[in-house]
Amino acid sequence: AQSVTQLDSHVSVSEGTPVLLRCNYSSSYSPSLFWYVQHPNKGLQLLLKYTSAATLVKGINGFEAEFKKSETSFHLTKPSAHMSDAAEYFCVVSDQTNDYKLSFGAGTTVTVRA
Amino acid sequence: DTGVSQDPRHKITKRGQNVTFRCDPISEHNRLYWYRQTLGQGPEFLTYFQNEAQLEKSRLLSDRFSAERPKGSFSTLEIQRTEQGDSAMYLCASSPMGNTIYFGEGSWLTVV
Numbered sequence: 310a311q312s313v314t315q316l317d318s319h320v321s322v323s324e325g326t327p328v329l330l331r332c333n334y335s336s337s338y339s340p341s342l343f344w345y346v347q348h349p350n351k352g353l354q355l356l357l358k359y360t361s362a363a364t365l366v367k368g369i370n371g372f373e374a375e376f377k378k379s380e381t382s383f384h385l386t387k388p389s390a391h392m393s394d395a396a397e398y399f400c401v402v403s404d405q406t407n408d409y410k411l412s413f414g415a416g417t418t419v420t421v422r423a
Numbered sequence: 424d425t426g427v428s429q430d431p432r433h434k435i436t437k438r439g440q441n442v443t444f445r446c447d448p449i450s451e452h453n454r455l456y457w458y459r460q461t462l463g464q465g466p467e468f469l470t471y472f473q474n475e476a477q478l479e480k481s482r483l484l485s486d487r488f489s490a491e492r493p494k495g496s497f498s499t500l501e502i503q504r505t506e507q508g509d510s511a512m513y514l515c516a517s518s519p520m521g522n523t524i525y526f527g528e529g530s531w532l533t534v535v
Contacts, residue, residue: 345526352514352528353429399465407479408512408521409454413465 311336313383313400315414322390323422329415330385332400342383343401347416353399357399359383369404370394395421425449427527429515435533437507443501444530448517457490457499458481458514458525466514470496505534 316331334340344356357368364376374385383400399419404410436442448455453474458466469488470480474495484490487505491511492498502509512529 350528353516353526355523355525358523401465409456409518410468410479410525411458411466411469411524413467415463416465 310311310412311338311340311404312412313342313402313414314419315398315400316333318415318418319420321420321422324392325389327392328385328394330339330398330400330419332383332385333381334383334400334402335381336360336402336405338363338405339341339378340405341403342374342376343399343411344372345370345381345384345399345413347397347399349396356385358399390421392411392421392423395419425478427515427517427525429513429530430528431530432528433447433531433533436535438534439504440453441501441503442505442530443499444513444515446498446500446515446517446527448496448498448515449525451518452493452525453517454520454521455492456516456518457498457500458516458526459482460512461510465472469500469513474512503531504507510534 312330312335314333342359345353357364357366359376367373372387400414401411437467455472457469460466474491487503490500514529516524516526518524
């Protein structure tokens with residue numbers, strides 16, 4: 310079965326500095342991977358997705374992620390954090406056979422300091 | 424607003440009562456999903472509809488839970504005889520076939 314592990318439960322950065330959120334996946338096939346963001350009391354918004362095309366995926370709001378098969382990683386980065394980036398971020402993998410079944414990581418809470 | 428809509432957004436109920444949540448998916452999305460999210464955890468898959476057919480139910484969905492999508496448009500999730508362990512956010516999502524899944528803002532349930 311496929312799964313993801315988010316390596317940090319909390320990340321705190323200063324405004325204007327880079328953000329790195331780490332995610333490792335476990336899968337016996339080439340997975341579809343996603344990053345979703347959840348702002349307080351809001352639903353989940355898709356930031357970006359990887360589906361076996363380019364390994365560097367660009368998403369919304371300046372975020373990007375790189376798929377590294379050799380490291381089984383799909384880390385999310387942003388060059389310069391903004392206060393509005395404070396939220397919960399989820400790394401997600403979909404089932405190969407049943408692509409409607411998403412498996413979420415436990416989440417990383419991002420705090421942005423002024 | 425053409426996103427996934429959920430109602431009510433918040434519900435407080437006494438243990439043993441029944442509750443029902445409604446989800447209106449994005450128009451023309453034939454797939455609809457329910458997920459559950461507890462505090463400090465990522466969402467977990469509950470069930471999935473393709474049009475009006477419920478094609479899969481998670482083992483998380485006990486017999487007290489029932490979901491319907493009678494005309495292949497909106498869906499309802501009913502919880503009977505609520506328990507404190509049912510307290511969570513219930514997320515609805517929709518998608519076209521084999522494409523990006525779009526989530527609603529969720530319905531918070533608190534069982535007291």
